[in-house]
Amino acid sequence: MKHIIKRRNGYYANLRVPEDVKDLIGKTRYFKSLKTSDPVIAQERAGAFIASWKQDIRLARQNLSGIPEDRFELLEHIEVERSTIPAEHLWAYDDAIVDLAETRSDLLLYPEATGQLTKTVLLLSEYIQASSNTEKTKDMQRSDVLRFAKDFPHFENITNKAVKSWFKSLDLKLNTQRRIRTAISSYWNWCVEERDLSVPSCLDGVVPPQSKAKSARKQDRAPYTDSDYRRLLKGSEGDPVLNDLIRLGAYTGCRIEELCSLKLVDVSSEAISIVDPKTPAGKREIPLHKEIRQLVARLKDTSTDGYLISGLGFNKYGNRSNAVGKRFGRLKRKLGFGPSHVFHSFRNTLARKLEEAGIPENIAARIVGHEFSTMTYGLYSGGVSLEVKQEAINEIGYL
Numbered sequence: 001m002k003h004i005i006k007r008r009n010g011y012y013a014n015l016r017v018p019e020d021v022k023d024l025i026g027k028t029r030y031f032k033s034l035k036t037s038d039p040v041i042a043q044e045r046a047g048a049f050i051a052s053w054k055q056d057i058r059l060a061r062q063n064l065s066g067i068p069e070d071r072f073e074l075l076e077h078i079e080v081e082r083s084t085i086p087a088e089h090l091w092a093y094d095d096a097i098v099d100l101a102e103t104r105s106d107l108l109l110y111p112e113a114t115g116q117l118t119k120t121v122l123l124l125s126e127y128i129q130a131s132s133n134t135e136k137t138k139d140m141q142r143s144d145v146l147r148f149a150k151d152f153p154h155f156e157n158i159t160n161k162a163v164k165s166w167f168k169s170l171d172l173k174l175n176t177q178r179r180i181r182t183a184i185s186s187y188w189n190w191c192v193e194e195r196d197l198s199v200p201s202c203l204d205g206v207v208p209p210q211s212k213a214k215s216a217r218k219q220d221r222a223p224y225t226d227s228d229y230r231r232l233l234k235g236s237e238g239d240p241v242l243n244d245l246i247r248l249g250a251y252t253g254c255r256i257e258e259l260c261s262l263k264l265v266d267v268s269s270e271a272i273s274i275v276d277p278k279t280p281a282g283k284r285e286i287p288l289h290k291e292i293r294q295l296v297a298r299l300k301d302t303s304t305d306g307y308l309i310s311g312l313g314f315n316k317y318g319n320r321s322n323a324v325g326k327r328f329g330r331l332k333r334k335l336g337f338g339p340s341h342v343f344h345s346f347r348n349t350l351a352r353k354l355e356e357a358g359i360p361e362n363i364a365a366r367i368v369g370h371e372f373s374t375m376t377y378g379l380y381s382g383g384v385s386l387e388v389k390q391e392a393i394n395e396i397g398y399l
Contacts, residue, residue: 003050004042010035011042013049021057032096048085052096055081067100071109078113108154117156118199120149123191130190136317144183155188155199163206174208181207222340223348224250226399235335241309242327244295249343250398251289253350253368256328256343260321262308264300271386272296272308277369284369287390291397350396357395363388 005014015030022028030053034045056067068074078097082090094114101109111117124145128138151166152158167177181203191197224232229250236243248259258274266273270288277283288296296308303310312320328343347368354364366384 004034004039004046006039009037011037011039011046013046015050015053018057025056048090049096051085052081071106074109075113082114108157111156112154117154118197120153120155120158121146123195123197124149124187126195127187127190130194134317136319140179141183141187144180145187148180148184155191155197158199158202160202160204160206163203167207177207221342221345221348223352224341224345228337228341229349229398231335232331235331239327239331241311242324242331244299245309245324245328245343246346247292247295249346250349251292251393251396252286253347254286255347256325257319257321260307260309260312260319260324264303264306264308267296267300267308269293269297270390274369284366285386285389286367287386287393289393289396353396354392357392359392359395363392367393 003013003015005012011034013030013032013034017025017028017030030049032049034042034049036042036045068077082094094110097110097113108117112119124142128142131138131141133141148166152163167181170177170180172180185201185203188197188201188203192200229246232246233243236246245256245259248254249256252259252272254262254272254274258277261276262272262274266275271285272288273285274283299308299310305311307320309320309324312324314320315322325343332341351364351368354367355361363384367389
């Protein structure tokens with residue numbers, strides 16, 4: 001029997017490595033137990049080994065390594081070869097993979113090559129594509145999962161203890177760790193629920209939870225005082241665009257992106273209209289306070305691109321406020337404001353001033369763009385007129 005020899009009570013597959021490729025292959029002979037004393041069975045089992053070895057020799061003669069050094073290329077090589085081997089001989093080829101794994105001290109090579117391990121990133125592209133999140137959030141989720149998968153390449157080998165240690169090793173703020181944990185957990189749960197992954201998530205407790213007190217504090221945005229407003233105006237004198245935005249924010253309560261994305265077609269001499277808000281309640285018409293009417297008129301007259309705040313570029317997520325928002329952040333930190341003071345704080349400021357002026361809550365909510373949940377005013381009312389809101393906004397001011 002060609003390429004088969006008998007030793008004691010068993011048969012072995014045997015193939016001499018030609019002289020011209022010995023150095024590339026790294027051995028002089030292929031030799032493998034067929035684990036049988038039956039010559040017919042031995043002949044059948046030897047076929048897969050011989051075919052694989054001869055393929056290695058052919059590749060070596062093409063100045064290629066018979067077995068790719070690169071792990072990714074090796075897995076592709078194995079996948080192609082396994083697809084050509086008859087099912088009855090596949091066990092013999094897989095046995096050779098075990099030997100190769102031992103030679104390379106790569107204990108995960110066999111289960112991954114034979115499909116017994118699930119790559120952590122296997123379904124990531126499909127998950128991201130199916131997500132309804134914004135592009136910015138999708139990019140962040142993809143980045144977080146890829147970061148995790150770099151150290152945890154297979155679902156089956158992930159343990160709660162190992163993940164806890166991994167998070168502790170990250171030189172990141174706790175809030176960032178919580179974000180990463182949420183991204184991984186959402187993806188993993190989707191794999192289980194939507195694609196029948198058999199490995200349940202083990203991420204409970206890997207990152208300390210946020211206390212209710214801290215969570216509540218995070219939601220608190222401190223309003224600006226009149227003195228704060230003047231300091232911000234003075235501090236932004238060298239940045240006309242930012243200075244204009246601060247004035248607009250103080251008298252409209254708009255979010256910075258609402259102002260930066262405001263088109264001229266949605267601005268009149270009396271009001272601005274927020275037509276693409278963050279929340280349904282945010283769709284509103286805001287009367288112009290007398291203190292910013294001239295400012296709005298100037299911005300309309302000098303606009304060159306159809307936006308009230310002209311000259312801003314879009315980031316890759318379609319937002320126009322990214323760069324100027326960062327400038328505001330640097331300014332307020334320079335002036336000594338902490339994390340509770342942000343551009344969004346102007347919404348708190350305007351709401352407080354309307355309350356101090358005795359403006360009814362239903363009118364204030366229509367100006368600021370907050371939900372109004374009462375049955376009469378919230379569900380059945382069509383809103384209040386621009387004239388009523390104008391009277392209300394005229395009641396506030398900064399000293």
